[in-house]
Amino acid sequence: MAETLARASGATRRYGEVVAVDQVSVDVRAGELVGLLGPNGAGKSTLINMLVGLRRPTAGTVELFGGDPRSPANRRAIGVTPQETSLPATLRVAECYDYVAAHFPDPEDRDELLGRLGLDGLERRQTGGLSGGQKRRLAVALAFAGRPRMVFLDEPTTGLDVEARHALWQSIKAYHAGGGTVLLTSHYLEEVEALAERVIVMGDGRILTDDTVESVRAMVGVRRVNVQLDEVPPLPGLLGVEREGARASLLTADADQLVRDLVATGVAFSDLEIKTTSLEEAFLSITTSVGADSAAV
Numbered sequence: 001m002a003e004t005l006a007r008a009s010g011a012t013r014r015y016g017e018v019v020a021v022d023q024v025s026v027d028v029r030a031g032e033l034v035g036l037l038g039p040n041g042a043g044k045s046t047l048i049n050m051l052v053g054l055r056r057p058t059a060g061t062v063e064l065f066g067g068d069p070r071s072p073a074n075r076r077a078i079g080v081t082p083q084e085t086s087l088p089a090t091l092r093v094a095e096c097y098d099y100v101a102a103h104f105p106d107p108e109d110r111d112e113l114l115g116r117l118g119l120d121g122l123e124r125r126q127t128g129g130l131s132g133g134q135k136r137r138l139a140v141a142l143a144f145a146g147r148p149r150m151v152f153l154d155e156p157t158t159g160l161d162v163e164a165r166h167a168l169w170q171s172i173k174a175y176h177a178g179g180g181t182v183l184l185t186s187h188y189l190e191e192v193e194a195l196a197e198r199v200i201v202m203g204d205g206r207i208l209t210d211d212t213v214e215s216v217r218a219m220v221g222v223r224r225v226n227v228q229l230d231e232v233p234p235l236p237g238l239l240g241v242e243r244e245g246a247r248a249s250l251l252t253a254d255a256d257q258l259v260r261d262l263v264a265t266g267v268a269f270s271d272l273e274i275k276t277t278s279l280e281e282a283f284l285s286i287t288t289s290v291g292a293d294s295a296a297v
C-alpha cells in the first residue's frame with residue numbers, strides 16, 4: 001500500500017468554547033486526490049492548518065510524511081494555498097514567484113507554471129493590479145512552485161470564472177497525473193466530482209463520511225419533491241418531510257421512485273414540483289440519517 005503522507009489521529013482543535021475539529025482520524029496516501037467537502041464552519045480549514053503545521057491540535061496527533069508537520073524539512077515538501085492570501089501589492093508577479101521559488105532546491109519553471117495557470121503576459125504586473133481571479137491563480141501557482149510531493153488547496157477556485165476554474169482543474173489533474181498528492185477543500189460537489197476519487201465530508205468538526213465520489217454523490221444527491229397534499233403517507237425512500245401550510249416538501253435521494261410510490265398509494269395530491277437541494281440541505285440529511293441509523297441500532 002502507498003505511503004501515508006498526511007495523517008490525523010484523533011485530532012481535536014478547540015478555539016475557546018468552539019470545537020473546530022473533533023477527534024478526526026484520517027490518512028492521505030501518496031498519489032491520492034482527496035476532496036474535503038463541507039458547509040461553512042465544518043472544520044475543513046482547521047484540519048488543513050493542523051496537517052500543514054500552522055496550528056497544533058489541542059488533543060490527538062497530526063503527522064506529515066510520518067513526522068512533525070512543523071519541521072522545515074517536511075514543510076519544504078508541501079505546497080499550500082490557504083483560504084485567504086495576501087500578496088505583497090508592490091511586487092511584480094514574476095518577483096513574487098521568484099521569491100517563493102528561491103526557498104526550494106528544484107523549483108518549477110516559472111514561465112511554464114504561470115502559463116499553465118493562464119498568467120502568462122502578466123509577469124511584470126504588480127500583484128496589487130491583478131484581478132481577484134488572477135490573484136487567486138497566482139496563490140495556487142505559488143503552492144506548486146517548489147515541486148511539492150503534496151499540495152493542500154483550501155478552496156482554490158473561489159472567485160474564479162468558469163473558464164479559469166476549468167483551467168485550474170486541468171493543472172491540478174496534471175500535477176496528480178505526474179504522481180502528486182492533493183488534498184483540496186471545496187463547497188461544491190461538482191468541483192470535487194470533477195477532480196477527486198475520494199471524498200471526505202465534514203460537518204460540525206467531524207467526518208460524516210469518507211468514501212468514493214460515486215457513493216457520496218448518491219448520498220448527497222438529495223432532491224426535494226414539493227407537493228400539495230393533506231397527509232404524507234409512509235414512503236420507502238423518504239428521508240424527511242417539511243410542511244408549510246398545505247404544501248409538503250419531501251426529501252429523497254430518488255425523486256422518480258418517490259413519485260411512483262406516491263402515486264401507487266392512491267393519495268390525492270397536486271402541484272408536484274421537483275427541486276435539487278443545496279449541499280447544505282444534503283449535509284443535513286446525511287447528518288440526520290447517520291443519527292437515525294445509530295439510533296436504530
Ligand SMILES: Nc1ncnc2c1ncn2[C@@H]1O[C@H](COP(=O)(O)OP(=O)(O)OP(=O)(O)O)[C@@H](O)[C@H]1O
Pocket residue numbers: 015018019020021038039040041042043044045046047083
Ligand atoms: N482562529 C479562530 N478563532 C476562533 N474560532 C475559530 C478560528 N478558526 C476557526 N474557528 C471556528 O472553528 C470552526 C471551524 O472553522 P473552519 O474555518 O475550520 O471551517 P471551514 O469548514 O473551513 O469553513 P469555511 O467553509 O467557512 O471556510 C468555526 O466555528 C470557526 O468559527
